Amino acid sequence: MLSFEDVLKEFEVFLQTASYLEVLPCRWGYVRLFNEGDPINFYAVLCRTPQELYDTLENDLAIEKELQNPQRD
Numbered sequence: 654m655l656s657f658e659d660v661l662k663e664f665e666v667f668l669q670t671a672s673y674l675e676v677l678p679c680r681w682g683y684v685r686l687f688n689e690g691d692p693i694n695f696y697a698v699l700c701r702t703p704q705e706l707y708d709t710l711e712n713d714l715a716i717e718k719e720l721q722n723p724q725r726d
Contacts, residue, residue: 667710
């Protein structure tokens, strides 16, 4: 079973390089903040379990990779 610390370690490099993401502890678990642009406009996701945080960050990373390497039809 993963802990929040395990999840943060797994995505450490991604979180350090993605300047538009922030993951912060809160009383209910962790919150993932996504800055949608200028002016600062955040979209927040509450992750109450390590699995929820893992799934959220995994999805963010997949989108990041897709944007960096778009598939051509």
